[in-house]
Amino acid sequence: MENYGTILLVEDDTSLAQWVAEYLNNQGYQTQVCSRGDLAISEVKKINPDLVLLDIMLPGLDGISVCRALRQFFQKPILMMTAKDEEMDEVIGLEVGASDYIIKPVRPRALLARIKSALRTNADVTIATNETASLNVGKLTIETDSRKVILDSKEIQVSTSEYLLLTFLAENAGKVLSRDAVFKATKGREYDGLDRSVDVLISALRKKFNDDPQNPEKIKTIWGKGYLMVPSAW
DSSP states (O other): OOOOEEEEEEOOOHHHHHHHHHHHHHTTEEEEEEOOHHHHHHHHHHHOOSEEEEESSOSSSOHHHHHHHHTTTOOSOEEEEEOTTOHHHHHHHHHTTOSEEEESSOOHHHHHHHHHHHHHHHHHHHHHHHHOSEEEETTEEEETTTTEEEETTEEEOOOHHHHHHHHHHHHTTTSEEOHHHHHHHHTSSOOOSOOOHHHHHHHHHHHHTTOOSSSOSSEEEETTTEEEEOGGGO
């Protein structure tokens, strides 16, 4: 069977971890399991997986803290598993650098779809990075080789998900981008009508760039149409 990549599953529920690992292995992924948050960071350094599937509630160190620590050195996709209707977990996870999330109870096909889209999006970003040295919008510079974001000569720290969104907006500065277009470009899938992750990321970017959330000038929400990066505001 073809190997589509290595996945590190960080999950302390033994039965859940076993069936998820077996399912993913059957789908062509090489899956390794870690049952503690405080061991996950060293495990990632050891095996350098193509994707981390990370539960939030973990012994030793919670998933949010693990994700935050991983983002200091690991730029590949991190897919978080959150309890149903725990919206705050989703928001915090995205803010600390999660690529996407899936809500428990885990549905096999939905999980596989999220994994494939996260890996595909990451591959697309790598290709684009190799093609373009930097993007410039006003005083904003995005160095795509190093993934540095600079405004007025000051480096702004952004998560991987924020970087993907900001880059897509910058590539299309001056154009109104529909929610569907943003989801396809940054998540590798269509908008399902419920997912708030892009709204969370837009809000986080506005905060980092001092864009008034009540009256934003740099990244506008065009009601009923989508989002607009305003070149003259940068």
